[in-house]
Amino acid sequence: MGYAALLEATGRVNDLLNAGSILSWDARTMMPKGGAETRSKQLATLAVAARNLLCSDEMKRALEAAEAEVAGKNEDSVEARITAQVREAIAYHERIPTELLRRKTELGSATHEVWAEARQKADFSMFADSLRAMVEINREMAQAIGFEDHPYDALMYRFEPGTTKAGLDTLFARLREGMLPLVRAIAQADKPRSDFLFREFPVDAQMDFALSMAQKIGYDTHRGRLDLTVHPFEISFTRNDVRITTRVASDYMPMSLFGALHEAGHAMYEQNVDPAYTRTPLATDLVGLYAVGGVSFGAHESQSRLWENHVGRSRAFWVNHMDEARAAYPGLLDDVDAEEFYRAVNRSEPSLIRVEADELTYDFHVMLRCELEAKMVDGSLDVADLPEAWNAAIKEYLGIDVPDDAKGVLQDVHWSSGQIGTFCNYTIGNIMAAQLFDHATSQDPGIEAALEKADYAPLRDWLTDNVCQHGRRFGRDELLERATGRPLDPEPYIAHLTTKFSDIYALA
Known part of the structure; x- marks a missing residue:
């Protein structure tokens, strides 16, 4: 009984979480609508079983024996990191009643179908009661977890440990200061041509081209696959089976392409975790109860946004791959050169849909959501008033009117699954991507x-050496400091946006 026993016990937790991930993947890609009710119970059973195993007497005995066995080892050692993370996770979950976890998991699975139908019909009222119940459960979660200043801090801990609402307010203020002048200058500039992006592109051709580009940057399809879904996602069942999805609009090709590149970035994080960490806590989020190897959601997002924006939306990428795009869509892009395509896919103008937003205005969507989430959680915004608050914020930040709920408050899947507190990860990921x-x-x-x-291997190798291979061994800022010499810093991101868009729009 010792360290080996601890690894075996936590490996079984990982197995349960991966089984849940497989059911989640199926629910979001293949499952018929009629399966939603029973699927929610299956997922809840697995989540509670994983949590109970983690907090079991068997696990605690194994942990105590392992701690004694590895006592005296360097605190940065794999063994010391694993025992510390298991101890932290047990303490976290013992603060959360089992019945609360079960209710949250069941509601998250069932609510996904409610959200999907409400989104299809553009009717928030169909989703309001489910969201109200989800917000209330998250309030209960925050109280159980504990917090010093704001309940939102407790909810963000699952996704981005150490992040606080106060810290986000400061970070967002700096981003607005650095980005708003650029947004306003571009609003007055001539826009690049982009009509060719809105032609009729065959769905099958889009999927083939998207997958081929994902493979170009390094996504390993021997350990993965690409499927269609309503809202793109990546999900892993250990590093040896990491799947991605994208969505397709027949009259707007970039959606499928950049969705696939984005999710491939997530997938390459998982595929390049040290093989020795498979089934261990260094490839398992024991606090969030996710089978993932990324150290935080923001760190994970850094990889997806880096490959999507710094590589996939770069001028060099389209100089190199424009001929392949023409070949993929015969006759549809013959009148477009690489420079025109590069400028078109980086065209910046306010838009309604976060996942379709350009690189420059994207973070304003994130700021809006974080602000509204925090208000719902602390009770200063009633769920019934959310569409009005959403529409007003979109108008304030981006200067556009929201025509219906599907293009507004219902567009994201996160709230239906209970992921309140995760939106900050997208902007943190953007900042990390630029810094790395x-x-x-x-x-x-x-x-x-x-x-x-x-040649994408040198960048991929650098990211593997400095980020991916470490899995969850180091905390987010610790990982950044080891890789770049400093913790999270928004200045490289602001500089990247300023340089790129000043060039595209010929700003002084």
Whole structure:
């Protein structure tokens, strides 16, 4: 009984979570609507079983024996990190009643179908009661977890440990200061041509091209696959089976392409975790009860946004791959050159849909959601008033009117599954992506030279060495400091946006 027994016990937790992930993948890609009710119970059973095993007497005995066995080892050692993370996770879950976890899991699975139908019919009233119940459960979760300043802090802990509402307010203020002048200047500038992006592109051709580009940057389809879904996602069942999805609009090709590149970035994080960490706490989020190897949702998002934006939306990418795009869509792009395509897929103008937002205005969607979530959680915004508050914020931030609930408050899947507190991860991921990319290319000029020649291996190898392989061994800022020499810093991101969009729009 010792460290080996602890690894075996936590491995069984990982197995249960991966089984739940498989059911979740199926529910969001293949499952008929009639399966929703029983699927919610299946997922709840697995989540509670994983939590109960984690907090069992068997696990505690194994942990105590393992702690004694590894006592005296360097605190940065794998063994020390694993025992510390198991201890932290047990303490976290013992603060949350089992029945609360079961109710939340069941509601999240059942509510997904309610949300999907409400979104289809653009009717928030159909979803309001379910969302109200989900907000209330999250309030209960926050009280059980505990917090010092704001209940939102407790909910963000599951996704981005250490992040607080106060810290986000400061970070968002700096981003607005750095980005709003650029947004306003672009609003007055001539827009690049983009009509060719809205032609009729065959769905099958889009899926084939999207997958081929994902494979180009390094997504391993021997350990993964691409499928269609309503809302794109990546999900892993250990590093050896990491699946991605995208969505397709026949009259707007970039949606499927960049959705696939984005999710491939997530997948490559999981596929490149150290194989030795498979089924261990360094590839299992024991606090969030997710079978993932990324250290935080923001860190995970850094990989998806880096490959989507810094690589996939770069000028070099389209200089290198424009001929392949023309071949994928015969006759549809013959009148477009690489520079025009590059400018079109980086066209910046306010839009209603977060996942379709351009790189510059995207974070305003995130800020809006974080602000509304925090208000719902602390009770200063009633769920019934959410559409009105949403529409007003979109008008304030982006200057556009929301025509219906499907293009407004119902567009995201997160609230239906209970993920309140996760939206901050998208902006944190954007910041991390710029910080990592800036440091990697500055440290090794060969990386940028390779990208100019469509060689993605040097960048992928750098990210594997400095981010992916470590799994959950290091905390987010610790990982950043090891990789770049400093914790989370928004300045490289602001500089990246300023340089890129000033060039595209010929700003002084």
